[in-house]
Amino acid sequence: MILAFLIAFPLLNLGYRFLSLAITTGVTAIALYGLGIQFGQAGIMSVGHAAFVGIGAYTAAIVAGMFGIGFWLAIPLSIVMSALCAGMVGLPSLRVGGQHYIIITFCFCALLQIILTNGGTFTGAATGLDVGSIDHLFGINFDQLRNIYYLVTLVLIICLVTTYLIINSPYGRTLRAIRENEMLARAIGINIGLHKIGVFMVSGAFAGMAGILQAYYLRHISPILYGPFPSLYLALMIMLGGSRLIYGPLIGAVIVSFLPEIMRLDPIDSRIAYGIGLLIVVLLLPGGVSAGLLDIYRRLRPRSLK
Amino acid sequence: MIKLIAVCAVSAFTGVMIQKSRAQDQELKIGVVAAESGSFVSAGNTIVAAARLASQQINDSGGINVGGKTYKIKLYIRDNRTDVNVTIAAARELVNDIGVTAIWGTETHDFSVSMAKITGSAKVLQFSGNSSLGAVLDDKSVAPGGWLHYTFQTEPQEWQRSGSTAEGVLTLLTPLLPHPPQHSVVFVGNDATGQYLSSHYVKALEARGQKVDLVKYPPDTTDFSPLLTRIKGLNPDIVHFWYNGDSTLTAFPQALKLDVAPSYFLFGVDPGIYQQRQLKSDKPVTLSCVPVCWGASPSPVVQEYFKKYFDLGASKGPQSSVSLLYYDYFFMYAKALEKVGSIDKPDQIVDALLSMSYQGVVSPVPLTFNVHHQVTFATQVSLVKPGTSDQFVSTIQQPPPSPPPGDPGG
Known part of the structure; x- marks a missing residue:
């Protein structure tokens, strides 16, 4: 039903404003699916996820500016670069865990922003870098907003399916074993280090894809988009939506992107609403809004269908 | 009875005349994208206040005479919440849904550049008060077909x-x-x-x-x-x-x-x-x-401007003066439209803006745009x-x- 809604959304003719917001929500959701696997399945939280989105975006912008490599060819480069960086940042997690690792991710994010801000012409410094438009593919013109929407939706569906496959695979079960009891998992022969680095790289790959899509949608990127504050927002979205269920990241992205728009909240009111929402989720819905909705559905479902 | 008929006739005539008068006034849709909330709110509010003052003055003085028709400015103000995603969404809405002919804003370089990618391809004029636009306004970008051909920098180099x-x-x-x-x-x-x-x-x-x-x-x-x-x-x-x-x-x-x-x-x-x-x-x-x-x-002219500006309810803040990066260009744009005689010929309007000088409030000498669409004062x-x-x-x-x-x- 949700997939049908995503595909039919432009046909509702809600206007370009909502279509534009839907695109940015989709891009955010793609990044969140990576964080969802890392946090929801492996139990490793990060408050620096926007940094990997930034690495994907900057990789695309730099290869476009220096070598003239366009969107389609830059996709694997952005994904690989973000995945590699995420793997490297994940290395300390082999020695430290919990809140200590969360602080490391936060520091990495802040450090990346400083590097990008002071990177001279290579990173465009604080002003950032410009990116061209997406090249036509099979005659499809991606300057049209609707076509960008369908591109983002397609990638989002691929990420959703990939996440579903990971959750329901032996790999997903291994990650959950690590999440529930790391020492026990090690005792039964699971290579903890390998799997942890692996999940960071998977998470980074999702972020890299989101990064290149964001760069080519905004067509101008700057360090401020990838600092600690946007990272905290991603962490907030995943906690609100729920990280363990398949639609959790999407719901989290929709809540944070559309709630202020629909309720006409200014940024200060929005933050207050998020804070209250987060408290409610932590106290009443530990699995996030998606888990709460699933619970309500199960309670309301007629007994005969149970 | 005769009195009643006479009253009805007069009322109907008056109504028709009012309708006719309204029908003669065309609407000139102008967008304003500014931070009315978020961290740039103090600068953003000044853009909105300047736009309101300028459009009110133009409309009160009879509107803009373009090709024999009188246009009254209708502002479409959108709060970007100091968020680039909302800025882009607002620009898309103004350009594609509402069909504005020009946009004033935004207050920051990054947002202005992202917005220019939308306004440029839609041939919608954009007036932005960011001197850092100078980093991207060059011979190539402002040439016909260039992505900044319709963008004007309202702050000096x-x-x-x-x-x-x-x-x-x-x-x-x-x-x-x-x-x-x-x-x-x-x-x-x-x-x-x-x-x-x-x-x-x-x-x-x-x-x-x-x-x-x-x-x-x-x-x-x-x-x-x-x-x-x-x-x-x-x-x-x-x-x-x-x-x-x-x-x-x-x-x-x-x-x-x-x-x-x-x-x-x-x-x-x-x-x-x-x-x-x-x-x-x-x-x-x-x-x-x-x-x-x-x-x-x-300058007495500037003093008079700020008196009107604050009388309209705008707050006296550290950035109130920023409003003057936006105010004069409403009148300059109106003058360009009158010169071209159409609101639907953006290329000719750009040429008109580049060839004219306008005595505004911000400067004791007339304002002009250089070949890179930048003003000097x-x-x-x-x-x-x-x-x-x-x-x-x-x-x-x-x-x-x-x-x-x-x-x-x-």
């Missing part, structure tokens, strides 16, 4: 403003110091605007014989004392607080407590705000605003008399004729 500001600051401070100033420290926020602006200002000071040290602070800094202590150790003659007025208002009192330098320059702090906050220093302090100060303008610098909060001496400095050595222009 940064080398011009830096040059006139540096000249004004040194002219006012030199007589008050025991020896001619030789060593300046530029203290600047390390963000996109700060980096771009300071790169030009340092060159402008060096061209006037100053040895310059550049000290950057991270945006959102509140405790400046470690960096100010370091600056004090450099023994400067002048500390230039550059460019964020809000940060400067936090940092400057800390500098006074630490007695960092024998003189100061505060960029983006209006004499009105200096007076409002009752700041006081026994050391000479100079101030300048973007683009003209509302607190101590020597003078800078006001004010000196606060030592020991006072409300006594100012102001000077208007014209921009230098060419960039200083080492400054690529832009």
Whole structure:
């Protein structure tokens, strides 16, 4: 039903404003699916996820500016670069865990922003870098907003399916074993280090894809988009939506992107609403809004269908 | 009965005439994208206030006569919440859903550039008051077909403003110091605007014989004392607080407590705000605003503008003067439309804007756009008399004729 809604959304003719917001929500959701696997399945939280989105975006912008490599060819480069960086940042997690690792991710994010801000012409410094438009593919013109929407939706569906496959695979079960009891998992022969680095790289790959899509949608990127504050927002979205269920990241992205728009909240009111929402989720819905909705559905479902 | 019929007839006639009159007034849709909430709200609100004042004045004076039709401005104001995603969504809505002919905004470089990618391809004119646009406005980008062909920078080129500001600051401070100033420290926020602006200002000071040290602070800094202590150790003659007025208002009192330098320059702090906050220093302090100060303008035209501006309900804030980066261009755009005789010929409107001059409020000489779609005007610098909060001496400095050595222009 949700997939049908995503595909039919432009046909509702809600206007370009909502279509534009839907695109940015989709891009955010793609990044969140990576964080969802890392946090929801492996139990490793990060408050620096926007940094990997930034690495994907900057990789695309730099290869476009220096070598003239366009969107389609830059996709694997952005994904690989973000995945590699995420793997490297994940290395300390082999020695430290919990809140200590969360602080490391936060520091990495802040450090990346400083590097990008002071990177001279290579990173465009604080002003950032410009990116061209997406090249036509099979005659499809991606300057049209609707076509960008369908591109983002397609990638989002691929990420959703990939996440579903990971959750329901032996790999997903291994990650959950690590999440529930790391020492026990090690005792039964699971290579903890390998799997942890692996999940960071998977998470980074999702972020890299989101990064290149964001760069080519905004067509101008700057360090401020990838600092600690946007990272905290991603962490907030995943906690609100729920990280363990398949639609959790999407719901989290929709809540944070559309709630202020629909309720006409200014940024200060929005933050207050998020804070209250987060408290409610932590106290009443530990699995996030998606888990709460699933619970309500199960309670309301007629007994005969149970 | 006859009376009743007569009343009905008169009413019907009046109604028809009103309808006819309304039908003759066409609507000119103009978009405004600005931060009415979020961290840039103080600058964003000034754009909206300026747009409201200008459109009200144009409409009250009968509208714009374009090709025999009278157009009244209808503003479509969108709050970007200081968020690039909302900015893009707002621009898409204004361009594609509403069909505006021009957009005023936004207040930041990044947002303006992303928005220009939308307005440019839709042939919608965009007026943005970011001098950092100079980094991307060049022969190629503003040429017909270029992505900035429809974008206009309503703030002077940064080398011009830096040059006139540096000249004004040194002219006012030199007589008050025991020896001619030789060593300046530029203290600047390390963000996109700060980096771009300071790169030009340092060159402008060096061209006037100053040895310059550049000290950057991270945006959102509140405790400046470690960096100010370091600056004090450099023994400067002048500390230039550059460019964020809000940060400067936090940092400057800390500098006074630490007695960092024998003189100061505060960029983006209006004499009105200096007076409002009752700041006081026994050391000479100079101030300048973007683009003209509302607190101590020597120009009667500017004084009259700000009276009307504040009478409309706009707040007296550190960034109120920014409104003058947007106000004049409504009239300039209206004049260009009248000249072209159509609102639907954007290329001809661009040509008209480039070929005209307009006597606005912001400048004592007529405004013109250069080939890179950038405007030129003078800078006001004010000196606060030592020991006072409300006594100012102001000077208007014209921009230098060419960039200083080492400054690529832009």
